[in-house]
Amino acid sequence: MKVVKFGGSSLADGPAVNHALSIIKSDPERQVIVVSAPGKRFENDIKVTDLLIKYAQAALAQADEKMQALQQEIFNRYVAIADYFGLASSDLTAIKQQLAALPQAAYPTKQYLLGAFKAHGERLNAQLISLILQKQGLKARYVDPKEAGIKVTGTPNNATVLPESYAYLEQFNYQADEKLIFPGFFGFTLAGHIATFSRGGSDITGAILARGFHARLYENFTDVDAIFAANPAVVDHPKPIKVMTYREMRELSYAGFSVFHDEALIPAIGGSIPINVKNTAHPDHPGTMIVPEKGFVPSQIVTGIASGKHFSALYMHKYLLNKENGFTLKILEILNKYGVPYEHMPSGIDDITIIFDRHKLTDELIDAICEDVQNAVNPDRLEWINDYAITMIVGEGMQSHNAISGIIAALANKVHVSMVNQGASEISVMIGTPKKDADLAVSAIYDYFFN
């Protein structure tokens, strides 16, 4: 059996949904289907998830007129898909009611309200798609994450799956000839509230289901022919990657390969499920296989180069830092007090840089952390660097070949490199640069290793 996930770009309108359905129908092994909310139909279009965020904000602001307009705009996206398949307006009554009921429901906090609104992009789309399949005479069933037992942490917009979910999924009853249509992106907390994964998190649902149902393959359908060695928005016609390992993908998606969510690797690794990223528009193309490390023979030194521009850093210099007891501990205690995780912590003899994901910080938190750090460890110099990008150069082949000299040669006299970290992972090198240099770093390193 295969678990198949379609991204929002593959379900943006009626013709796109129709094409996705033809892919589902063409292979009886494609039994568990995960759908995202309708995505962008054209360049400047708005994803349904983003419309739902606006709808939630209008509800919180009690802006009634805006709320009505957004509700209608979101509903129209589903109507357009339903119309394409000739559904009657009465078929959409339940979807309309659920959308309209969102502002009236009770939520523990504003963050839970936001999570519940966002989740309905996929929830309503999965209901609509199972209805379309049923009308076409297929044995299809909408499965809500509540019914399937997808349990997640109580972090309403950044949840992670709880391990008991897998036991629930193993017990889930279904027939050999039915298609199960799941909404991606969310689960239920132990208290019974909706919580979504981070953005792009329908990939995570697909991986959880693939592990829970012991799928033979997790097919992830998107809008590109393959995962490329560099982001196609940065490098012109980058080379497609035919096969890569889980850990290569994890490092690359962490740093910016948005095509597959980095957290979706974890359930797939847990269940040893191979992943096939494919293009909805060309389902017969082989796409990219993501497989375990065991038995993998790399055909090149570098597999991919990614960069993420959503980082910031706290730099500290203190003479004789290496001789001081508890310096790092005091800083970690401060981060713990504010509930802020750090991403990386490269250090020298008298210097330390702590790198953060900017999405996890507010301006107020930054001020509070800097003030506490200043008071607790009294560094000679403390600097907050808002403008920080991380570029990852990743490849299983780097275990046996020295890539660092090539990376340095590629960047020389072009890019201001503020940090190089090699060794923490034997398959990657991480470099820190100002954001403005990140794309240049990617294309220079790509040219060196691939052209």
Ligand SMILES: Nc1ncnc2c1ncn2[C@@H]1O[C@H](COP(=O)(O)OP(=O)(O)O)[C@@H](O)[C@H]1O
């Ligand atoms: N290295 C890469 N290879 C392929 N696509 C990439 C890469 N890096 C970034 N992308 C982008 O990821 C997009 C697909 O991801 P996403 O928009 O989240 O798809 P979906 O809506 O199917 O989940 C591609 O259109 C491409 O712009």
Ligand SMILES: N[C@@H](CC(=O)OP(=O)(O)O)C(=O)O
């Ligand atoms: N719709 C959600 C979840 C998701 O995975 O979407 P997509 O498959 O379009 O990346 C989002 O926009 O974040």
